[in-house]
Amino acid sequence: MSQTSVTGTSGEERDDFSRAESRQIRSRSLRLLGSLLEPLRARLVVGIVVIIVSTAAQVAGPALIAFGIDRGLPSLMKNDWMPLALAGAAYLATGVIGAALVAWFTVLSARISQAVLLDLRRRVFLQTQRLSLEFHESYTSGRIISRQTSDLDSIRELLDSGINNLVQGALYMVFVGLALLLVDPLSAAVLLVSLVPLAILTRWFQLRSQRVFRQTRTASANVIVKFVETMTGIRAVKAFRTETRNEGDFGELVEDYRQVNARVIRLFGIYNPGLVLIGNVTVAVVLLVGGLRVFEGQLAVGALLAVVLYTRRFFDPMEDMAMFYNSYQSAAAALEKISGVLEEQPSVPDPAAPIDLWTSKGHVRFSDVEFAYAGDRVILPTFDLDIPAGQTVALVGSTGAGKSTLAKLVSRFYDPSTGEVSLDGIDLRSLHPKDLRRAIVMVTQEAYLFSGTVADNIAIGKPDASFDEITAAARAVGAHEFIEGLPNGYETDVNKRGGRVSAGQRQLISFARAFLADPAVLILDEATASLDIPSERLVQNALQTLLADRTAIIIAHRLSTVAIADRVLVMEHGRIVEDGTPADLIAGTGRFAALHASWRESLA
Incomplete structure (x- = not known):
């Protein structure tokens, strides 16, 4: 009994240590990300303002269509074309403004991402040079190359497209939800109910994908390490005729990488169709409830069209945001590894108060x-x-x-x-x-x-x-x-x-x-x-x-x-x-x- 108790306690201690270590790693990664974004605060603020205005302009479309149908068409039948003309002009203006601002945001976010990557690449290079020989003798060159190549590429993919998809998608969903609430609160309530299965599905995906995406980073790094070490030691490979053995070892690593990616694909094979199913069911319910209310005279036809469009559009960004989560998991794992290298301290530190020796005798x-x-x-x-x-x-x-x-x-x-x-x-x-x-x-x-x-x-x-x-x-x-x-x-x-x-x-x-x-x-x-x-x-x-x-x-x-x-x-x-x-x-x-x-x- 005593032995069981001790074992249980040690397991709990290991779990606590693991959780504490995970929190420490996340905190380290967030500190690194904050230090990279700190010099770009002004650009970030401008980008946020641009995307908010752009999203609002895009979301206004269905409401303007509803106005044109419910107000413009009856006025036109009375020979008053002004409401319909205003709706059309407003729809065109919001479309032009939204497109222009999206273009501006795309360029602005690209400049921000490139500035972050430039800073990060320089930091990794300078840090690996600054670290002592002890680090390089224990940390293989393949792993260092992996930090500078595949890991930074994962972060680049996230910054180049993933962040844009997330920011635009999240804002779009919020604005669509608010617009739906203003046009028809009951349809907004139906949409709110649909968020329950959506949240359950997304949480399921997150829990399973987080582990798998970390495995993909490890498998990718193993492939790079094996390739670099083989090419670096190619003379020994040729001298000892280890090509066949290396082929087998490399094949196993590539197969591990393939299997991990296959698990990722299987997760998306469940998650993406699940999103489509929830979206279609929600649209069908909104259309059914709205159609009955139109028949009973409780909802205008234009408003029904608007709520159906809003409900459909609410789910449009979800697939892109799911892809963002893919990029995010890979980039988060990469950022953790890079932040680990950047926080390494030289075992041979520079002196705090160095003494100059302009001319040395050599004693x-x-x-x-x-x-x-x-x-x-x-x-x-x-x-x-x-x-x-x-x-x-x-x-x-x-x-x-x-x-x-x-x-x-x-x-x-x-x-x-x-x-x-x-x-x-x-x-x-x-x-x-x-x-x-x-x-x-x-x-x-x-x-x-x-x-x-x-x-x-x-x-x-x-x-x-x-x-x-x-x-x-x-x-x-x-x-x-x-x-x-x-x-x-x-x-x-x-x-x-x-x-x-x-x-x-x-x-x-x-x-x-x-x-x-x-x-x-x-x-x-x-x-x-x-x-x-x-x-x-x-x-x-x-x-x-x-x-x-x-x-x-x-x-x-x-x-x-x-x-x-x-x-x-x-x-x-x-x-x-x-x-x-x-x-x-x-x-x-x-x-x-x-x-x-x-x-x-x-x-x-």
Whole structure:
């Protein structure tokens, strides 16, 4: 009994937590929407006024027809054509005014929606750039692309047409109801009764569709993630011949997406015919009751025509509003996901009161540093290290020893869990971001090149660099000759990810980029690991120039790269187990001496 009670309580707690979380997510989405609409208040007010006047003009039509029939025709039989002429002129005027204002509202709402989308796209892009490396290592690129593409498209569809349908439809129904009440209260009462089954049907649709529409967003995102990851890793796909397996996995995801959409269609297959049935029954009842009253002389013929038209028109927007609910559910789910990304806080925040460091010497110090990735084991336990300015340090050790983690801490991709990493005596957490990025640069093994020219890629190190500075940087690291040999020299488009140049050439371009940036501290994270021997020798020559007169931290498995270091640190399990010059460590009997001996034997 006690166990059952505990289980029940935990289930209730989970339900309460789920409801609280849902409220928090909705609140977050509403805050985002409010912040997007805040700068557009004036346009929104104008749009509301325009659509109200437009709807009133459109709704006036049946009442004017009733006036023309009940007042104009009897007056015309008495040779008084004025009432009928006034009714006709008024009907024409309201039609023209309504059409003009609808056109104005359509343009106005489109401008509002585009302004919102522009703001939102910019926010998502800036936020994903601002977030720390930890976020990008845990949040797949496919999911980020889904936020910027399919999710924003859902919001665009809602803003472009859904909101218009909702506002116009809701106002139209309200105005039609009021007009019906003024023309014939009894017919308005019949319409009011019809709202009961209409509300029940709509509520049924809402409860079932809300869950299904969220599933469509998830299924859509899964398809995009799988596609992006497959295309990003296409070389591995080709190398391991995983096309057939990927085809099966992707087919399952597409089938899930199809099934979810089929459930959506089935819901509309019940809801839309239900709306038509309720509308037709209501019109039939109004016509029957009104016809009997006309026969008894209680209602004019023109008034009967007006109430039938109003009743029919009352249900016209319902299908569009149902489609709005479709768009709304997709957009609401998308907005929740986007708002979640926008409310993510960087795990490496900018300092509240940054300290400027205009000129850096490059003195790096680790003081009582301990580091663990979120929810993971400790990688660096109580770590101390002092790297004097201008010293070249090589980090050596087995995979997982903590070398790359140390480099990420120096680059401030992560902050230490405890302790301090400082540059020239200033804690990196207090250093101004622009000074940090100018003082410390990392060159990775990937040597990523962006779409654009070779010159554009080198200039990333210094965006305002002149062409002479770019070519000087390329000459300094030995890249000038091969760049000049490209089809258009420095103006050659390197294509996606640098596909037009070899791995060694890409690395030389990345070195030129780093040389142009002229950092005080340069980190090379296995920058020669993917190169063949000729390419490595080419890069080694460039390294001599690149590392001169600056602090350097080299992470390398190849001991040929270590030879140019002033100091070697051998790391194991996050600790430094050997520290000395390459010559001293080679002459010893420790780990580095054994590694060096094995390397020499492999060259023999």
